[in-house]
Amino acid sequence: MEQEPLRYPFSVTQYFIPEFIHRMRRSRDVIEKPSPRQSIAMCSLLLPAYLRKGHISFGDLIKVAVNTSKVENQATAEKIAYEILLDVEEAEDDQPRYEEEAFLGLLSEKSDDLITYLPSDLSEADKGEPHPRLDSVDMFKELSGKPDIGVGPGEDELIRMAIRGWKRERDERSRRNLAEFLKMRLLKLGREFERNLEHLHKTMLRPFEVGDDPELIDEDRSIENIFDQGKSMEEVRYDDFLVKKRDRKRRAIAYILDISNTMFYEMEGVTSVQHSVMSLVPLMWGLRRDRYGLILYESNSHIRKELLDEGDIDELIDDLLMVLTSTTSEVEKGLRGTKGSQTWGGTVPNKSLKWALDQLEGSGDRHEKTCFYFSDFVLEEPDMESPEKMENYQIVERMIDRGIRVVACVSPLAGGELFKPYTSVALKRMRDAGAEILETNGPAKFLERVQSILE
Amino acid sequence: MSGENQFGFRELLQRSIVDGIRINNPVILKGQYETAYELLRDSIDAGVTPCLVGPPGVGKSLLARKVAEDTARGFFEVFFDENMTPSRLIGAFDPALVVRRGRTVESFEPGPLMRSMVEGGLFVAHELNRATEFCQNSLIAPLEERHYQLFPFGMIKAHDNFAFIATQNPIETSGTYRLSRVLVDRIGCWIRLNYPSRETEIEIIRVNAPAFDLSENALNRIYEVIHDTRENPDLEIPASPRAGIYLARLVDRYLKRFDDEESAIRFFAPSILAKEMKVRNSGKSIQAIIDEILERRLG
Numbered sequence: 095m096e097q098e099p100l101r102y103p104f105s106v107t108q109y110f111i112p113e114f115i116h117r118m119r120r121s122r123d124v125i126e127k128p129s130p131r132q133s134i135a136m137c138s139l140l141l142p143a144y145l146r147k148g149h150i151s152f153g154d155l156i157k158v159a160v161n162t163s164k165v166e167n168q169a170t171a172e173k174i175a176y177e178i179l180l181d182v183e184e185a186e187d188d189q190p191r192y193e194e195e196a197f198l199g200l201l202s203e204k205s206d207d208l209i210t211y212l213p214s215d216l217s218e219a220d221k222g223e224p225h226p227r228l229d230s231v232d233m234f235k236e237l238s239g240k241p242d243i244g245v246g247p248g249e250d251e252l253i254r255m256a257i258r259g260w261k262r263e264r265d266e267r268s269r270r271n272l273a274e275f276l277k278m279r280l281l282k283l284g285r286e287f288e289r290n291l292e293h294l295h296k297t298m299l300r301p302f303e304v305g306d307d308p309e310l311i312d313e314d315r316s317i318e319n320i321f322d323q324g325k326s327m328e329e330v331r332y333d334d335f336l337v338k339k340r341d342r343k344r345r346a347i348a349y350i351l352d353i354s355n356t357m358f359y360e361m362e363g364v365t366s367v368q369h370s371v372m373s374l375v376p377l378m379w380g381l382r383r384d385r386y387g388l389i390l391y392e393s394n395s396h397i398r399k400e401l402l403d404e405g406d407i408d409e410l411i412d413d414l415l416m417v418l419t420s421t422t423s424e425v426e427k428g429l430r431g432t433k434g435s436q437t438w439g440g441t442v443p444n445k446s447l448k449w450a451l452d453q454l455e456g457s458g459d460r461h462e463k464t465c466f467y468f469s470d471f472v473l474e475e476p477d478m479e480s481p482e483k484m485e486n487y488q489i490v491e492r493m494i495d496r497g498i499r500v501v502a503c504v505s506p507l508a509g510g511e512l513f514k515p516y517t518s519v520a521l522k523r524m525r526d527a528g529a530e531i532l533e534t535n536g537p538a539k540f541l542e543r544v545q546s547i548l549e
Numbered sequence: 550m551s552g553e554n555q556f557g558f559r560e561l562l563q564r565s566i567v568d569g570i571r572i573n574n575p576v577i578l579k580g581q582y583e584t585a586y587e588l589l590r591d592s593i594d595a596g597v598t599p600c601l602v603g604p605p606g607v608g609k610s611l612l613a614r615k616v617a618e619d620t621a622r623g624f625f626e627v628f629f630d631e632n633m634t635p636s637r638l639i640g641a642f643d644p645a646l647v648v649r650r651g652r653t654v655e656s657f658e659p660g661p662l663m664r665s666m667v668e669g670g671l672f673v674a675h676e677l678n679r680a681t682e683f684c685q686n687s688l689i690a691p692l693e694e695r696h697y698q699l700f701p702f703g704m705i706k707a708h709d710n711f712a713f714i715a716t717q718n719p720i721e722t723s724g725t726y727r728l729s730r731v732l733v734d735r736i737g738c739w740i741r742l743n744y745p746s747r748e749t750e751i752e753i754i755r756v757n758a759p760a761f762d763l764s765e766n767a768l769n770r771i772y773e774v775i776h777d778t779r780e781n782p783d784l785e786i787p788a789s790p791r792a793g794i795y796l797a798r799l800v801d802r803y804l805k806r807f808d809d810e811e812s813a814i815r816f817f818a819p820s821i822l823a824k825e826m827k828v829r830n831s832g833k834s835i836q837a838i839i840d841e842i843l844e845r846r847l848g
Contacts, residue, residue: 126730126733129734131734131735131737132737134737135595135597135737135738138595138596138597138737139588139591139592139595139597139737139738141595142590142591142594142595143591146591157584157588161588161738161739161740162597162737162738162739163739164733164739165602165719165739165741168739168741302644304641304643304658305634305636305637305640305641305658305660306634306636306641307634307635307636307641308636308641308642308644308647311644316644327648327649328649330645330648330649331645332643332644332645332646334645335644335645383631404827408727
């Protein structure tokens with residue numbers, strides 16, 4: 095069938111292309127909805143095929159539908175194209191469920207998911223694509239009067255509410271959307287943090303090279319340079335001009351995240367692991383251009399990325415966001431599959447600390463080295479001292495001795511009545527060993543403190 | 550560099566300058582490559598910007614070059630990374646000449662994108678998803694409106710023959726930036742290239758081995774070793790067809806030193822494969838994986 099020539103190809107395409115785009119936009123599997131440019135590209139690509147062969151087949155229609163869609167949407171595009179050509183009704187699953195809309199109002203007033211669709215009636219005048227519903231319930235309206243929800247303390251409140259909303263929500267699609275929302279907000283914080291660190295870069299001068307942006311020329315210093323050399327105007331060469339070059343401080347960073355059982359204990363609707371991940375994600379994003387490694391630990395250590403490995407930061411952040419919404423047994427299943435007989439859930443950080451020390455030591459002398467250690471620091475039994483536990487602090491001391499900055503990023507739950515007897519000694523020992531202590535009680539506040547440390 | 554050597558180099562450089570590019574070995578246009586080539590040509594003819602997406606070594610750049618050669622267009626390419634700036638891409642004024650003559654056409658040193666726009670060439674943007682946001686923004690107007698606003702000249706309109714092909718790699722994502730939606734929207738055709746079928750890959754290896762006289766048995770063995778790396782769950786990045794070509798060239802060239810073809814493959818394979826493969830965090834070393842594959846395939 096695919097290669098059968100169509101008798102009236104352009105009457106088919108006139109129906110096929112708008113219907114395809116319409117269905118793609120309605121599909122849940124397509125996150126970034128196709129724009130009118132895709133329709134234009136589809137028409138444009140059919141023409142050479144028609145001119146070359148003298149006809150268009152169903153196969154051509156499927157090919158343009160697939161190839162004008164982004165790679166991650168190509169399987170969905172193929173399915174939808176076949177459905178249209180075989181005159182199959184749109185899958186029930188792809189219809190938006192309107193009872194979800196009130197909750198989805200959380201995400202954004204412009205979210206594609208809030209689109210109210212007009213009935214597909216071609217006889218009606220073209221009313222354009224449906225618009226987002228603006229009267230949807232916005233749960234964040236209850237924040238009115240609170241700090242602005244830009245980047246700042248208000249952002250922390252917004253993110254905390256999203257996490258609480260996430261926990262209540264069981265519907266997979268809503269959870270996925272909320273995850274996207276959280277990611278977006280956390281990365282926004284990360285970008286802001288990155289910009290705030292910009293001024294730490296030293297400005298240096300170097301000769302102009304072909305391809306440099308002339309806007310970067312330091313005019314005063316260039317003229318001085320030309321005068322110093324005593325050159326006439328005709329003798330001046332492009333490399334007599336000096337351009338400003340920002341010298342980025344090179345950093346090597348090891349991130350350690352505690353995922354032991356106590357990290358999943360909940361207080362005021364938020365767990366320690368959630369506090370930690372909310373601070374860790376924007377921090378990692380803000381410092382993503384530096385060398386970094388990531389390790390998670392409980393009784394076992396799980397290396398997610400070595401310092402010198404190539405890695406996909408997006409993937410790592412997605413993994414961390416999964417930790418944020420999972421129970422300890424879901425994390426266990428995710429990290430070691432269903433098999434495995436080792437103990438799980440205890441608090442054994444020494445291997446991770448050693449790993450961080452080795453990684454940072456191996457990163458060369460030119461880097462500024464930092465270890466961010468996220469935990470609730472439930473490391474000690476009251477009135478009990480064991481050599482294994484003391485080893486943790488000894489490794490921290492060794493790091494400090496070797497010029498590595500250690501930042502203990504402490505969950506706010508560590509200060510609660512329940513954990514205080516276990517955490518106070520551990521935190522004192524960390525401080526005595528030379529670590530800097532920061533509380534992770536809100537990503538925006540946390541990043542401000544990290545910035546002051548890095549400065 | 551001594552004056553004499555420098556002179557020698559300049560002379561050799563002058564002699565090395567060629568008009569356009571030539572692909573030495575035949576390009577196999579079968580299976581996915583035939584479809585991809587056709588789509589590339591159709592996209593360019595229709596004024597739609599195509600992007601080839603696939604793992605390293607599957608022939609994305611070669612296909613783009615083939616299109617440039619077959620359509621008799623000049624070929625300009627850029628490999629994006631963090632150091633690529635809009636000024637390098639578009640071009641910049643030579644400050645020394647600006648001081649003498651002002652911002653004139655003579656004092657402007659064009660970058661590859663501007664040259665291809667003005668001369669009507671094919672511009673290939675390799676590793677587009679490694680382009681910084683600044684560079685991505687510089688591509689928007691040339692892709693959609695086929696012009697570029699260049700101060701102080703004004704609007705530069707692209708030659709009718711100007712064409713743009715992007716390539717990107719889905720696996721090797723370190724240092725990649727998310728493509729902005731605005732740019733993604735302007736890429737009208739996404740052509741996916743995977744590892745080729747057995748028949749196609751063996752043919753690719755054969756035509757790229759210089760003597761073309763490797764036995765069927767040797768070609769099959771080489772293919773099987775390469776293919777096994779793609780089936781191995783411990784490998785994050787397996788061997789590409791390029792690895793098969795290199796292995797075939799070495800086996801072909803030095804076969805006389807060995808008792809048989811298998812011995813030659815066994816000798817060269819570890820050095821070739823270790824270079825481009827990457828292991829997952831499974832605890833296995835790359836050498837152990839290669840040894841397992843060679844043992845299974847060559848006994």
